[in-house]
Amino acid sequence: MSWVLVFPIAVPFITAVFAYLARNYPAGRWISLAGSVLSLVASAALMVAVLRDGVIAAQMSNWDAPFGITLVADYLSAVMVVITAITGLATAIYALGEIPEKTERLGFYALFQTLIAGVTGAFLTGDLFNLYVWFEVMLIASFSLLVIGGGKDRLDAGIKYVALNLVSTLVFLSGIGLLYGITGTLNMADLRGAVAAAENQALVTVIAMMFMVGFGVKAAVFPLFFWLPASYHTPYFAISAVFAGLLTKVGVYALMRMFTLVFVGDVGFTHEILIWVSLLTMFTGVIGAAAQMDFRKILSFHIISQIGYMTLGLALYTPLALMGGVFYLVHHIIVKANLFFVAGLAKQYAGSTDLNKIGGLYKSAPLLAALFIIPAFSLAGFPPLSGFWAKYLIVKAAIELNMWFVTFVSLLVGLLTIYSMTKIWGYAFWKPHPEGYDPTPDRAPPRVTTAMITPIAGLAAMTIIIGFFPEPFVQFAETAATQLLDPSDYVTTVLGVQP
């Protein structure tokens, strides 16, 4: 029983060990691929168990909560683990086509699998200090992946990335220390009661703000997002796709978890701040995107703007809004990773990601153009694609609260998103290829393989499926939101479970 929670974390670690040992042989990449398939199977098993039992928990090493480390999965955790495995598999396939042998020999697949293990661990842990450890695992793996392959740009991006993320984890760690000081526990379920019973509620609010800053840097919300556009446009496309899809979402997930489970004593104060942060995040992100002329930089700024919608779902703090936030999270991971995959293929065809230097992709790669439209317009919120339902839920929640300004900003940002998606479409796909730029400057014919097309097509198909049959997904998100707003089930499962 407890092992369904362990395998989604253990499988990528085991894969990393074998992939590293076989890094000098072609077998290395197939081990990575097989490991990703196994991870998907393991997380599907977890999902089945969660659908059957509601919330499940396991005590590692047989130490009862709140003393040991608890792994726990509710609907939100389970869906995040499954989506992580899906993104991991898509990236493992894409990497077969993109990553050169030289980089494979440096242990690329081992690092990638470690990153997936770190992300999965962060989604499954029920212990705050353990969450910090998973953040560190992710940080170390992602830093190495960012600079692997070398080059001045990558090192520059990597240093900014690490410096700002270290600040965030330090703030997070100080918050953990203070929280332990006033409550004497770090088990999240146990914290819910302990924090509510704490004498010094003012200090609790201060700690809550430290967590908001720490997770806010990870999630790239308004004043803290500078590291993201500075680093996401330099690594391999497979890597930036997995970063764009998963890393910031871990921050959003941690915000959702902590600000529904633990820090709910002063919702009027903390969540009001979150509303304004979300609105500013949405707006500055989309304005930043409008000013960019690089394929990946536009997409990077869009991550920021979309993060705003998810945190807005949390900030409004109604069942409908949280449901929208959860739905948005899942939809966004699929769409965003896919857009970065498309950017990688566009570079293979046209030789660059600078929109001024490329063009004519509609003519030279019609299939890619068709596959670009689906995630791009889903991101912008065109019906009937998945992004439409996600935005619809959030906007409807805002209207129900009579928050007209929030509604207005959400719709405006959606409109501006369409603007920059059509900009990419116009420059990269419709405009003829500019004179004087060789589409294949430094290499032989475009290296486009089925390995790179397959994940794009697969993720696009998922976007369409969610778009046309949103019913089960919306219901799922609804249950997830109910569990978030009333975590009594979560608490009793963690604290009452007998191993």
Added chain:
Amino acid sequence: MNSIIFTAGARLLVALVFVFSLFMLLRGHHLPGGGFIGGLLGAVAFIIYSLACGPAETRRALRVSPEVIAILGLGIALLAGLASFFMGDPFFTGQWYWVGGDSYETAAFSINSVLVFDIGVYLVVLGGILSLTFAFEEET
């Protein structure tokens, strides 16, 4: 470094520190010590050796590259965690087999998965620290 005194002294020191690191590793769990501190001491032994004889010579003495040592350590530590799967316990539950008794006080010694985990940690720390120091030493 070209000091004959240091090179001669290093041979003695390396052996001593390395044996002490194994002592710390085996002493762990019930007494202060364990894989992490043992691994650090083991790394110190090899660092002294590489200061005396150069990183190339140390790599030869290690036989296996430090990165591989670290990743094998990770594998061994994972195995120790997975062992409890076959005993029907949750992940990482320590599996103990006492020889000549049934507890720490009465038994002569024990065979357990905790030591396996500590050996894994030892190798991860040893390999990790050494690959870092080699990277610094070999660049200059």
